[in-house]
Amino acid sequence: MRESRLGGPQGRFVLAYLVTERKRAVAQSELAEALWPESVPASWPLAISAIVSRLRSRLAGLGLERSRIIANAFGCYQFSPPAGTWIDVEAALLGVDEAEGALAVGKPQSAYGPSLLATTILRRPFLPGDDGAWAEGRRAVLADALVRALECRVEALAANNELELAVSHAREVVRLEPYRESGYRGLMRMLERKGERADAIRVYNECVRLLNEELGVPPSEETQAVYREVAG
Numbered sequence: 001m002r003e004s005r006l007g008g009p010q011g012r013f014v015l016a017y018l019v020t021e022r023k024r025a026v027a028q029s030e031l032a033e034a035l036w037p038e039s040v041p042a043s044w045p046l047a048i049s050a051i052v053s054r055l056r057s058r059l060a061g062l063g064l065e066r067s068r069i070i071a072n073a074f075g076c077y078q079f080s081p082p083a084g085t086w087i088d089v090e091a092a093l094l095g096v097d098e099a100e101g102a103l104a105v106g107k108p109q110s111a112y113g114p115s116l117l118a119t120t121i122l123r124r125p126f127l128p129g130d131d132g133a134w135a136e137g138r139r140a141v142l143a144d145a146l147v148r149a150l151e152c153r154v155e156a157l158a159a160n161n162e163l164e165l166a167v168s169h170a171r172e173v174v175r176l177e178p179y180r181e182s183g184y185r186g187l188m189r190m191l192e193r194k195g196e197r198a199d200a201i202r203v204y205n206e207c208v209r210l211l212n213e214e215l216g217v218p219p220s221e222e223t224q225a226v227y228r229e230v231a232g
Contacts, residue, residue, distance in 0.1 A: 006054070006055060006058060009129065009130065010035060010051055011051055011054055011055055011058075012127065013034075013035055013127060013130060013132075013135070014031065014035065014048075014051050014052065014055060015055055015079075016126075016127055016135075017031060017034055017035075017134065018031075018070060018077060018078070018079035019079050019081075019087060020089075020138065021079075022078065022079040022080070022081070024078070025073075025074075025076035025077070025078045026076060026077050026078065027075060027076050028045065028048055028075050028076065028077065029075075031048060031077065032044040032045075032047075032048055034132060034133075034134045035048075035132075037132045037133055037134075052070055052072070052077060055070060056069060056070055064081075064082065068080055069081070088121045088124075089121065089122075089126070089142065091117065091121065092117065092118045092120075092121035092122050092142075092145065092149070093118070093145055094114075095114035095115065095117040095118035095121075095149065096114070096115075096118045096145050096148050096149045096152065098111070098114040099111035099114040099115040099118065099149065099152035099153075099156070100148065100152055102114070102152075103152060103155055108155045108156050108158070108159035109156065109159050109160065111152045111153075111155060111156040112156040112157075112159075112160060114152075115149050115150075115152040115153040115156050116153065116156075118145070118146075118149035118152075119146065119149045119150055119153055119169075122142055122145055122146035122149055123146065126138055126139050126142055127139075143176070146176070147173055147176055147177050147180065147183075150169050150170075150172055150173045150176075151173055151182060151183070151186060153166075153169045154166045154169045154170045154173070154186045154190060155186075157169065158189075158190060158193065163190060163193055163194045164194075166190045166193075167187065167190045167191060167194060170183065170186045170187035170190050171187060173186060173187070174187055174203075178210060179210070179211070179214070179215070181207065181211075181219060181220055181222070181223045184203055184204065184206075184207040184219075184223060185222065185223055185226045187200075187203050188200040188203050188204055188226050188227065188230050189226065189230070191203065191230070192229070192230040197230060197231070197232070200230040200231075201227070201230065201231055204219075204223070204226075204227040204230075204231075207219055207223065
């Protein structure tokens with residue numbers, strides 16, 4: 001559904017908030033503080049009521065029961081979707097858990113599908129243009145999940161002998177989290193498997209340089225061990 005049909009950015013935000021926090025009742029005052037983090041307007045009760053009313057109408061147009069989809073009682077709202085409703089972000093987070101679980105038991109092929117689903121969804125921007133604390137917090141959670149999903153994807157692709165894509169995803173991990181040593185280790189391993197040992201050594205040297213210049217620490221023993229493996 002287009003943002004304009006939700007009542008603009010405010011309607012989009014309220015829907016995202018209620019969907020994300022749907023396992024509990026959200027106080028109207030809490031919603032107002034999240035929506036207007038700098039200064040809650042004096043007329044916020046009427047404004048919140050109008051936003052939620054519009055959302056109910058739009059969702060009712062999709063065949064959902066207006067009085068149940070966003071319940072209202074004791075000054076609180078709670079989003080209650082029909083059974084079986086698919087929520088993309090939650091599916092992505094579950095995919096990350098499934099992929100990591102598959103790798104933990106030595107089944108990288110089983111991580112292929114869940115990691116693909118997760119990376120596809122988590123690459124999408126979350127509430128673009130909204131700089132409030134709640135949205136920023138959610139983006140931080142999703143950004144971390146994306147990196148975890150990409151690391152799983154690297155292992156799954158390597159197990160499927162898709163080394164070019166594995167290297168591409170490993171480089172993305174390093175770009176997104178330049179201080180995350182596991183990203184460098186994954187990239188070194190993938191480059192070595194492709195026969196690009198010199199590039200793998202360059203990746204290690206870049207890791208050493210960054211950690212030394214920015215943090216004043218050497219790479220971990222685990223990272224050094226991978227270097228020794230690829231350097232031969």
